[in-house]
Amino acid sequence: MSALVVRGISRSFGGIQALLDVSFEVAPGTVHGLIGPNGAGKTTLINVLSGLLAPTNGRVVYRGRDLHRLPPHQVAGLGIARTFQNIRLFPTMTCLENVLAGQHLKAARPLLPRLLRLPAAAREEAGLQTQALATLARVGLQSKADHPARNLSYGERRRLEIARALAVDPSLLLLDEPVAGMRRRESAEVADLVRALAGQGMTILLIEHNMSFVMSLCARITVLNFGRVITTGGRDEVRAHPEVIAAYLGTEEHHA
Amino acid sequence: MEQLAQFYAVYGSVINFIGINALLALSLNVTLAAGLLSLGNAAFAGLGGYTAGVLTVHFKLPFVLSICSGGLVAALCGLVVGLPVLRLRGVFLAMATLAFGEVVRIAAVNLEITGGAEGLTIPKVTETWMIYLALAGFAYFLAVLRRTRLGWGLVSMREDETAAACLGIHITYYKVLAFMLGAMMAGVAGGMYAHLNYLITPRDFGFFIAVDLLIYNIVGGTRVWYGPILGAALLTALPEILRGIGVAAGPIRMFVNGLILLLVILFLPNGLASLFTRRRPVPAKLEAA
Numbered sequence: 001m002s003a004l005v006v007r008g009i010s011r012s013f014g015g016i017q018a019l020l021d022v023s024f025e026v027a028p029g030t031v032h033g034l035i036g037p038n039g040a041g042k043t044t045l046i047n048v049l050s051g052l053l054a055p056t057n058g059r060v061v062y063r064g065r066d067l068h069r070l071p072p073h074q075v076a077g078l079g080i081a082r083t084f085q086n087i088r089l090f091p092t093m094t095c096l097e098n099v100l101a102g103q104h105l106k107a108a109r110p111l112l113p114r115l116l117r118l119p120a121a122a123r124e125e126a127g128l129q130t131q132a133l134a135t136l137a138r139v140g141l142q143s144k145a146d147h148p149a150r151n152l153s154y155g156e157r158r159r160l161e162i163a164r165a166l167a168v169d170p171s172l173l174l175l176d177e178p179v180a181g182m183r184r185r186e187s188a189e190v191a192d193l194v195r196a197l198a199g200q201g202m203t204i205l206l207i208e209h210n211m212s213f214v215m216s217l218c219a220r221i222t223v224l225n226f227g228r229v230i231t232t233g234g235r236d237e238v239r240a241h242p243e244v245i246a247a248y249l250g251t252e253e254h255h256a
Numbered sequence: 257m258e259q260l261a262q263f264y265a266v267y268g269s270v271i272n273f274i275g276i277n278a279l280l281a282l283s284l285n286v287t288l289a290a291g292l293l294s295l296g297n298a299a300f301a302g303l304g305g306y307t308a309g310v311l312t313v314h315f316k317l318p319f320v321l322s323i324c325s326g327g328l329v330a331a332l333c334g335l336v337v338g339l340p341v342l343r344l345r346g347v348f349l350a351m352a353t354l355a356f357g358e359v360v361r362i363a364a365v366n367l368e369i370t371g372g373a374e375g376l377t378i379p380k381v382t383e384t385w386m387i388y389l390a391l392a393g394f395a396y397f398l399a400v401l402r403r404t405r406l407g408w409g410l411v412s413m414r415e416d417e418t419a420a421a422c423l424g425i426h427i428t429y430y431k432v433l434a435f436m437l438g439a440m441m442a443g444v445a446g447g448m449y450a451h452l453n454y455l456i457t458p459r460d461f462g463f464f465i466a467v468d469l470l471i472y473n474i475v476g477g478t479r480v481w482y483g484p485i486l487g488a489a490l491l492t493a494l495p496e497i498l499r500g501i502g503v504a505a506g507p508i509r510m511f512v513n514g515l516i517l518l519l520v521i522l523f524l525p526n527g528l529a530s531l532f533t534r535r536r537p538v539p540a541k542l543e544a545a
Contacts, residue, residue, distance in 0.1 A: 050422055076424035090415035101412040105424040107405035168423055
């Protein structure tokens, strides 16, 4: 059984075909890689999966539910969280508040008990705070809990964004270039985290340009080029695929 | 004690107006917290004021009921106006709400039940303590709001709408809710104003009031609950302060207003409130972690 099924997804912007008949499946509890040269349509695909863009054609099924027509907040409600390639934190909020905002869906609805500071509400608030701090600790940012997000370094921002996505308590996590611009040690820590999350049963779809990062984490990889799927397969299969090599390195004919 | 009574006898009306303006400024603050630049709150105050006034004068409703009805009518109008208008952003939203304000003002001038341009005469019921009780309630609401699900939703929406939506925050719902809450608070404030001044006229809720509310928020600071109160208090008391130091009221007031606004924007981008929040101590629990 696949957790996520992408079937025949197409999306065009005016005359530009950003995605054309993209199909692949992601097995639950695995790390699935999504690679391809710049402009291949990877981020467009993530935007479709998270509900920010409607596909012109095709279906996305997650755990038996169609999600290609749902708005983003309902997609999040199904347990799908994402990060952004061009980091989108809440800059003036503290790290803790960023994660608390991510826990939004977990907080109980009633406003009145909270306004009146009833003990149950106070307990819930304390619980949410503890949870948020624990989530920050998972990405190694517990000491920055009280810092505004805009004061963080680049790598820290990426990690905070992962923490905020984790706060949604997702069963499917879409990571759009999580280690871009990170130092080697930082990216190794993120790799450990991703591995641990998958070990807990979370399904992860990972976009990344850093090949060694992808190869070390992903059991299966889908390669996109010019909006089409070249191939989906295991590491070695993908590495040996002639079209993949052509897409990344160019072919002899081009030079001839 | 006697001095206090004397002070109140002289400055009672300024104190009342500080309270009313602070209520109005807080109502706009809820809307601004969600990142919505609305110039409609003066009109919502007008709707609330006229509703409450008409109910008191023509239907002899008790004061509390009139005020609450004013708030409800304003909230309902907030819903009706908000649903289409909140598709707009930034300055376009400001323009649409401004137009709505003009519609309300012109309606008040031309309707019979509102007393037309001469306004509506209403008995004075509002007392200082009522205004400040309402102010305490509003302020408490805003102070706690930030730590609720709704508060996180509103603030994160202001910071980044797309990212907020991807965390499961229903953007349209929260926008309309923030707009309605602001409208309701403005309506209540308008009702209290109507029962304070003996007379309300369409001009009381016009364009300049709408802009004043925004200025209170900018001068005081929008990020904390006491910011708008500070702004409203300072700018409402300003003519009295100027008179106290021997500057006659009049055009100079607008000049000083403008000067204060300019200085605040240049040197205190988060408003006067940032003078008090500069060094926020780290909670002990976080330090230990």
